[in-house]
Amino acid sequence: MHPLLTRFAPLAILAAAGLATAGWTAFNTVKPRAVPPLELLPPQGPWAERISASGLIEGDGNDTAVGIPETALVAEVAVRIGQKVTTGDLLFRLDDRTIRSELAVAEAELAIALANATSAQAEIVRMESLPRAEDAGPAAAQVEVAGAQLALLRSRRERLERLGARGVESELADARLAEAVAAAQVASAKAALAHARLGAWSQDLAVAQQRQAVAAAQVVSAQARVAGMRTRLARLEVRAPRAATVIATTVMVGALAAPGDRDLVVLADLERLLIRVEVDESQVWKLKPGLPGQAWLRGDRTRPVELRFERIEPQAAARRAIQGKPGERLDGRAVQVLYRLVDPPPHLRPGLLMDVDVQCGSGGA
Numbered sequence: 001m002h003p004l005l006t007r008f009a010p011l012a013i014l015a016a017a018g019l020a021t022a023g024w025t026a027f028n029t030v031k032p033r034a035v036p037p038l039e040l041l042p043p044q045g046p047w048a049e050r051i052s053a054s055g056l057i058e059g060d061g062n063d064t065a066v067g068i069p070e071t072a073l074v075a076e077v078a079v080r081i082g083q084k085v086t087t088g089d090l091l092f093r094l095d096d097r098t099i100r101s102e103l104a105v106a107e108a109e110l111a112i113a114l115a116n117a118t119s120a121q122a123e124i125v126r127m128e129s130l131p132r133a134e135d136a137g138p139a140a141a142q143v144e145v146a147g148a149q150l151a152l153l154r155s156r157r158e159r160l161e162r163l164g165a166r167g168v169e170s171e172l173a174d175a176r177l178a179e180a181v182a183a184a185q186v187a188s189a190k191a192a193l194a195h196a197r198l199g200a201w202s203q204d205l206a207v208a209q210q211r212q213a214v215a216a217a218q219v220v221s222a223q224a225r226v227a228g229m230r231t232r233l234a235r236l237e238v239r240a241p242r243a244a245t246v247i248a249t250t251v252m253v254g255a256l257a258a259p260g261d262r263d264l265v266v267l268a269d270l271e272r273l274l275i276r277v278e279v280d281e282s283q284v285w286k287l288k289p290g291l292p293g294q295a296w297l298r299g300d301r302t303r304p305v306e307l308r309f310e311r312i313e314p315q316a317a318a319r320r321a322i323q324g325k326p327g328e329r330l331d332g333r334a335v336q337v338l339y340r341l342v343d344p345p346p347h348l349r350p351g352l353l354m355d356v357d358v359q360c361g362s363g364g365a
Contacts (some may be wrong), residue, residue, distance in 0.1 A: 022243045048357060069236075074253055145189070245270045274310060
């Protein structure tokens with residue numbers, strides 16, 4: 001055999017085999033195939049024009065995640081998952097021992113401030129009541145007593161002067177001195193009487209009024225501090241902001257809770273359920289507000305739940321789930337449409353996904 005044939009014969013055989021394989025593959029690709037019938041059709045609404053989408057059940061008014069005002073230990077937990085609460089019911093209580101001690105100090109300071117204010121007010125009342133008759137009476141009596149003593153000593157001095165006998169010079173000097181003292185006592189008593197008949201000095205009254213104003217301000221400050229402590233104490237008793245059902249909680253007695261902790265207690269209204277339907281941006285133009293819909297719990301095709309239109313969220317958002325459909329973009333947007341579930345079965349819960357058809361035309365099937 002020729003050497004060239006020996007060298008190129010295997011290559012020719014491989015080329016022929018590849019060409020035959022490629023031809024067979026191309027033939028099978030373009031050959032029409034029978035499409036097998038679907039054994040299980042997806043549920044559909046009774047409308048000729050509809051939008052099919054997925055929906056997520058949620059409580060009416062969205063879930064309420066209860067927060068706390070400050071970091072503290074959990075002292076008491078009053079609810080459990082699934083429990084219904086009304087507005088104002090205790091959910092859990094934080095440790096309040098430190099605040100109670102601060103409140104006791106603030107209440108003592110308030111008592112002191114009130115006593116000082118009462119004393120300052122009494123002083124002003126006393127000054128404004130001057131002059132008082134009960135103060136002038138004793139002073140007038142002292143004037144009369146001092147005048148009687150002066151008259152007595154003057155009479156004695158005059159008697160000694162009329163005698164003019166020798167040997168009484170010393171007694172006369174003593175009498176004159178005693179008369180002078182009595183006269184000074186009369187002047188002092190009259191001055192005291194005049195003072196008792198005077199009102200309060202305006203500057204003293206002004207000083208007393210300033211003291212009373214300071215005391216009143218201290219009372220207001222102390223009252224505000226006590227009120228703040230009581231408010232802070234009340235906030236440590238975390239209560240339900242609305243009537244709802246506890247759907248999640250992570251609080252435990254003895255655990256440290258802090259502001260910003262998620263899911264301490266989550267409330268939802270399970271009596272009135274909504275379903276949030278994502279309508280793809282390519283289907284938004286078909287939406288007609290007010291038209292009803294139907295939803296099926298996945299796995300239960302026989303019992304549709306009627307939907308009543310609630311509202312359309314004003315702002316579109318990124319799609320929550322990418323389903324891998326042909327033509328689906330990773331940056332796809334969707335409009336959130338909310339429907340109310342009409343007479344939902346008791347097994348429906350927030351967080352469940354449902355298949356949804358919503359009417360987008362006026363005609364039936």
